[in-house]
Amino acid sequence: MDMYHTVVVEAEPYPFEFVPAHCALLIIDMQRDFLETGGFGAMLGNDVSELRRTIEPNRKLLAAWRAAGLQVMHTREGHRPDLTDLPPAKKVRGRSTTCIGDVGPMGRILVRGEPGHDIIPELYPLPTEPVIDKPGKGAFFATDLHAILQNRDIKQLIVTGVTTEVCVNTTVREANDRGYDCLVLEDCVGSYFPQFQEMGLQMIKAQGGIFGWVSQSANVLIALK
Ligand code: TIU
Secondary structure (H helix, E strand, O other), X not given: OOOOOOEEEOOEXXXXXXXHHHXXXXXXXXXXXXXXXXXXXXXOOOOOHHHHOOHHHHHHHHHHXXXXXXXXXXXXXXXXXXXXXXXXXXXXXXXXXXXXXXXXXXXXXXXXXXXXXXEOHHHOOOOOOOEEEEOOOOOOOOOOHHHHHHHOOOOEEEEEEEOHHHHHHHHHHHHHHOOOEEEEEEEEEEOOOHHXXXXXXXXXXXXXXXXXXXXXXXXXXXXXX
């Protein structure tokens, strides 16, 4: 594969074309607290299997993307240990007895440095891969992601991770407004709610790809060969 030669991936609403040197794989919030059976997501009563089915396709895609020598970035949702970056509205939302910053099943919930906040071992970042710690749902809000992408000459993003309608959708919308093309891979994104998985992807590709493109990881793997 030529890093500077356009690659075409079958996608909806029409094929996604990218130049590998200018395209990064952005893996959103594949954190233990969202995905593991003993995590915060599961504690709230969510079915983590809907998210766990994305692990294997992400693992294969990540391996192929790394083998091709392409750029990878990871994000994690979470807050400073002193919670100074946690909006009071976010802390109290949901009226749960256990909230962000409290001690949960895998350390303090969504607090940086705690075991549950970290990325699952199957997709653990390499030291060379930037990890963006974000306080919000979108990966551009209050982070240096845009600067990193600009410094690395990245124009397009292949977006995977969790959850489809929350952090993935918010990030894709933020990226779209900043001029990036986004391809979202259906088998590599997951939601606790099947109907939101379906509609979260429909919203991205509707109206001629209003926010981006949708495809399957197999189509990217074929294109990387
Ligand atoms: N990463 C992400 O999507 N954070 C969430 O809180 N998602 C939910 O679906 N709750």
